[in-house]
Amino acid sequence: MVLKVFFPSCCSVAESGILIGRWIPEQNSAVVLAVVHFPFIPVQVKQYLSEVQQVTKVSVAVLGSWSNSKQEKEESLSEFLEDLGTIFSHEPWIQISKEGDSKFWSCSTLQKRSSNPKEEEIILVYYDQRKVMLSHLHPPLDTATSADHRADDASKLSAIFDTVAKSKMLFMTDRYDDGPIKLTHWQSDGIEASIIVELMKQASVPACMLLAFLLSLISGVCRSRVLKFWPLSFLWSKLSTCEQLGHRLQHLQVISSGKKAQTQTQLMRKANIFVSLLIDVTLGILLMSWLYRKNRIGHLADTLIPMADHVAEELQDLLQWLMGAPAGLKMNRALDQVLGRFFLYHIHLWISYIHLMSPFIEMILWYVGLSACLGLTVALCILSDIIALLTFHIYCFYVYGARLYCLKIYGLSSLWRLFRGKKWNVLRQRVDSCSYDLDQLFIGTLLFTILLFLLPTTALYYLVFTLLRLLVVIVQGLIHLLVDLIDSLPLYSIILRLCRSYRLAAGVKFRVLEQRDGKPLRLLMQINPLSYGSVVQTYRLPTYSCYPRDSWTSLCKKLFLGELIYPWKHKGEKQD
């Protein structure tokens, strides 16, 4: 079978020595982690390896010998290297030798216990140690969900990535350390601005504790009984601003928790939440600074009242149109007038309330605008709530029209059954035949006729107000979509994929390097980064709303029957 040797590219210039790493017998491959240089004492090397094995839980062993000679190969050196194979008994003993500056190395194996001394083919795979150590291999999404994953079915690549990642401790020894053993492996060249990073790490612990304390205070206040009384709790559940603030509070709690993130997913989630909050607050503060300059709040308040007036006037015109002969249809005059006057009176009331509030609008807007510093999402939620409050009369009209229409439809269907001599059996939940008395039939038929001929009028009012309500719902829905986008986008992961694409690996890719006959096959293993779509899908932050609540058919059915529709569902709400 073919023998695969994974060799780190940083060790290509190392002095002669012995190779240490991990041997994976199921795949017939050897992962070389470092080179130990001459001179060394074998006992010390074995001791060091057992220490490393204890800490990293990776079965590190001596795999073979490495000779980097500047001159021609010496016979005595090769014999010495073969003799080393007897001291560190490892099956098979790999011997790699490099002459001068040649790119093509010769690689051979010594099998002592095998029955057939056949020459097996050797593949030499170079890998970048630092990148493989830092990267995280993402399994394809469909296999990640399958729970029955046996250890020997695990992919070969993940075994190699795991080996290098877990041996991080091995890579911590510095080349300038004066110990009994001299190693060559990937060396960190020091990180720029590491002092700042250290200071931030030191400062983050008390900051987290302070934040956690403040958050516990705030959540204690929120959960107190005062705010649980019926009108207030109903109000909090209806306002989307409170939902968004609660969501952000949860995020802050996740960030400020004292435990360090254990897995990669937890770490990425924390980082994503942190970056998302940062961007949110920055955009909110930018918005706030823009709003408060040049007295824009004042202008906004000045245009708000005339706009509400304008909407009310348009509604009045619409009702006058409906009370006449809308689109050429002939309405029932009496019902028309009743409904029209009823709605006109509501509009009159609404206008009076708006005018009552008009002196305070500017001050309220000024203080409400200050809360934009909590984040752009909060500002958008406040905008959506303001729209909901300003169009409250449209919502009321929709509810009145829908209830009236719904009653009418149910009445009509029940009387239609009476007309045909049938009845709805509540016990059996089906339609049964029934014999009615003559006076029952008479009154039923009369009522049926009345309801039927009044249907167009009610249906038209219902249609008009449903369309208006749907318009408002669509506007609010767009705002919520934007808020959800800002909430759930994993910005840190996207920036990581952009700048350090080797950290998020979907797999590997191989490049065939120059070959020469008689020498082993040379391949370069590089990291294949995840695509942006999979990055977003894997690291999306969960949000509190789910769309769509109803499918299109059930929505149309509800509209036809006159049932009230609530298109946007929040996860905390009960089903109705």
Added chain:
Amino acid sequence: MEERRYRSAAGAPIALRCRQHSASCRELAVRCPRLQLRSLSAVTSAVWLAAYGLFVLSENSVVLSAAIFITLIGLIVYLHFVKIDQESLLVIGSLGIQVTSSYASGKESTTFIEIGQVKDVVINEAIHMQKVIYYLCILLQDPGDPQGVSEVVPLFQSSKPRLDCLIEVYKSCQEILEQRKTAPQSS
């Protein structure tokens, strides 16, 4: 390393290049038909004529600059995301199979399938509109069921070579895949 000419399913000329790196490593690359200058200039002149017609109607010079902008952006998007220049298959016995598509702008998209997941490489038939075309595909092993196939990965989807080219590629792949069945297990 030799290059042979074949035809794609639509009749355009394509070239197959086969390289043997070692006894268990082979690279097969199919070069797709190039971007034709004729079609490029036809599309560009059509868009610009339409834009000029709009400009004559509306007297707004924004239309002309928008047309130039759209043509440039469209060309860049086409070269970077749509037009595939070469599709290659790298078969390394005992490691896996690597499928690479290189786009006209130089971008390369690679997928590597480990040898443990590969069940077989076969030529399948497909009915496409009024034609029957052949395509080469890799069958992936189902981890739970030794006889089952979990996924079919079609190869050379953009160049669509005909059966004669596919048979060459199939024979090369099978020679290497057979080695893993006949090779003795390591002790």
